[in-house]
Amino acid sequence: MTISINAAFDSGNIVVDGIDGTSARLSIRKDRESDFFQWFHFRVNCAVGDPLEFVISGLGDSAYPDGWPGYAACASSDREHWFRLDTDYDAATGTLTIRHAAESQILYIAYFAPYSMERHHDLVASVAECEGVTYRCLGTSLEGQPIDCLEMGTGDTQVWLYARQHPGESMAEWWMEGALEKLTDPADPHARSLLRKCRFHIVPNMNPDGSRRGHLRTNFAGVNLNREWDTPSAEKSPEVLCVRNAMDETGVDWAMDVHGDEAIPAVFLAGFEGIPSLQPHQLDKYKAFEKALAANSPDFQTELGYGESKPGEANLSMSTTQLAERFGAVSMTIEMPFKDNRDLPDPVQGWSPERSKLLAHACLATLDQML
Numbered sequence: 539m540t541i542s543i544n545a546a547f548d549s550g551n552i553v554v555d556g557i558d559g560t561s562a563r564l565s566i567r568k569d570r571e572s573d574f575f576q577w578f579h580f581r582v583n584c585a586v587g588d589p590l591e592f593v594i595s596g597l598g599d600s601a602y603p604d605g606w607p608g609y610a611a612c613a614s615s616d617r618e619h620w621f622r623l624d625t626d627y628d629a630a631t632g633t634l635t636i637r638h639a640a641e642s643q644i645l646y647i648a649y650f651a652p653y654s655m656e657r658h659h660d661l662v663a664s665v666a667e668c669e670g671v672t673y674r675c676l677g678t679s680l681e682g683q684p685i686d687c688l689e690m691g692t693g694d695t696q697v698w699l700y701a702r703q704h705p706g707e708s709m710a711e712w713w714m715e716g717a718l719e720k721l722t723d724p725a726d727p728h729a730r731s732l733l734r735k736c737r738f739h740i741v742p743n744m745n746p747d748g749s750r751r752g753h754l755r756t757n758f759a760g761v762n763l764n765r766e767w768d769t770p771s772a773e774k775s776p777e778v779l780c781v782r783n784a785m786d787e788t789g790v791d792w793a794m795d796v797h798g799d800e801a802i803p804a805v806f807l808a809g810f811e812g813i814p815s816l817q818p819h820q821l822d823k824y825k826a827f828e829k830a831l832a833a834n835s836p837d838f839q840t841e842l843g844y845g846e847s848k849p850g851e852a853n854l855s856m857s858t859t860q861l862a863e864r865f866g867a868v869s870m871t872i873e874m875p876f877k878d879n880r881d882l883p884d885p886v887q888g889w890s891p892e893r894s895k896l897l898a899h900a901c902l903a904t905l906d907q908m909l
């Protein structure tokens with residue numbers, strides 16, 4: 539029996555270069571109008587017991603070649619529970635080999651547990667029904683999908699949470715699901731306290747077109763949205779333009795931009811150290827948040843991460859630095875791993891939707907502590 543492979547669905551991405559029995563040679567399609575590629579998501583039809591082998595080649599030219607060593611592919615037979623597969627990377631040839639003895643007739647394999655646009659709509663609709671929540675459509679993407687924003691809370695501190703500027707970083711929307719569940723839980727003491735102190739503006743998915751198309755990093759026009767925040771345009775980046783315009787109306791006191799990192803096996807924050815108008819108290823609050831989060835969640839750490847930019851050298855096209863400069867906000871980028879958390883590994887699941895959601899809970903508890 540010969541397996542078959544299909545990726546013609548929401549966030550699907552794979553090119554089938556050849557199938558021989560239960561082995562397949564594969565490659566990854568680039569984001570539209572760009573050279574970025576790394577996200578993959580496909581379905582396998584097979585027989586129970588098949589010795590499946592998938593060889594994905596050409597990865598030396600992928601967006602983050604350092605993302606492959608130490609990485610294990612994600613899989614699910616029910617599209618609810620995601621586990622890791624036996625995976626090897628050969629850096630000399632840029633080839634990832636995934637092996638699995640089939641335990642089901644249908645197996646989904648992806649770079650990380652996907653977060654579908656259908657699940658996004660379920661999330662937005664269910665949260666919009668909760669007491670005290672206001673739904674706003676801030677604008678539309680290039681392909682006409684809504685940029686959804688959920689608002690809640692009666693306080694004066696303006697908090698913006700937004701995720702998935704990079705659509706392949708699906709853990710970012712799992713984080714959002716965790717954050718929204720916590721904030722709409724009437725029994726949760728942190729939520730009750732935060733909603734008295736803050737007005738939340740939450741954009742769970744900044745890049746619905748890239749999400750649906752199975753992109754790693756860009757929107758329909760091949761634009762990296764997190765390099766558009768100084769000069770967003772209706773032609774190239776309406777997703778950023780509409781969110782930034784809404785931020786200009788409310789102001790921003792605190793902001794979190796939620797991401798995943800391909801190479802670094804850890805959860806970490808990136809800040810705004812190099813902005814021209816850096817204020818000491820602004821940086822102190824950021825550092826205090828980082829320290830408190832490390833105390834609140836063993837999944838968070840401060841050793842691994844990106845280098846800080848030098849004074850005055852911050853790239854203001856990125857959202858975190860733009861918001862810190864524009865509003866004096868305490869803004870931050872939170873990064874979760876595609877691999878596993880080196881300090882607290884889980885060989886079965888690696889970093890997972892479940893852990894992403896719990897990290898969001900810890901971030902909100904920490905924010906409550908800080909305010």
Ligand SMILES: [Zn+2]
Nearest residue numbers: 704707797798
């Ligand atoms: Zn990212």
